[in-house]
Amino acid sequence: METMIAKCGIDCAQCDAYKATIEDSDELRVKTAQQWSKMFGHQIDPITINCMGCQSQETLFSHCQVCGIRSCANEKGLTTCADCPDYGCEKVQQIWNHDGKIKENLERLRA
Ligand code: SF4
Ligand code: SF4
Structure with missing residues (x-):
């Protein structure tokens, strides 16, 4: 089974964007957009809250699409940073x- 652990170690299965997507819950999209708008300091539209996790090639939340850690691990051909020679x-x-x-x-994946 494909891992739900993001390149950086976030457990995408526990992320509200992922939960809102798999449950197709507009209520959770609105709640998540409100929380993340405060956290990121700019307005996030609830319709953009759609994500199947960092390992997904298709449906990915915009911030995670441009994540430098994700692109770095992808360039190195790594599933997660756990396997990186520059880990940490x-x-x-x-x-x-x-x-x-x-x-x-990630420590669990390295053990
Ligand atoms: S990749 Fe998607 S599920 Fe994972 S942390 Fe980012 S928004 Fe959440
Ligand atoms: S250098 Fe390695 S540990 Fe650092 S972000 Fe890139 S893949 Fe992850």
């Missing part, structure tokens, strides 16, 4: 600093 680089540490669980997910 400055770029990925920035996102780990938001939530310790993100790094733990």
Whole structure:
């Protein structure tokens, strides 16, 4: 089964954009857009809350489409940063600093 762990270690299965997409819930799209508009500091339209996870080649939320960690891992042909020789680089540490669980997910893949 394809992993739901993002390149950086985020568990996309727990992400509200993913949940709103698989449940096709407009209520959750609105709630998520409100929360993320505050978090990112600009208005996010609920209709853009559609994502099948970082490993998806098709349906991906706009911010994650332009994610530097995702493109870096893709360029190296890696499923996640867990397999990278430069594991723990400055770029990925920035996102780990938001939530310790993100790094733990990659540590589990490395074990
Ligand atoms: S790739 Fe999609 S599911 Fe994963 S964190 Fe980004 S928005 Fe959420
Ligand atoms: S260099 Fe950093 S961001 Fe790029 S794949 Fe390796 S760990 Fe991930």
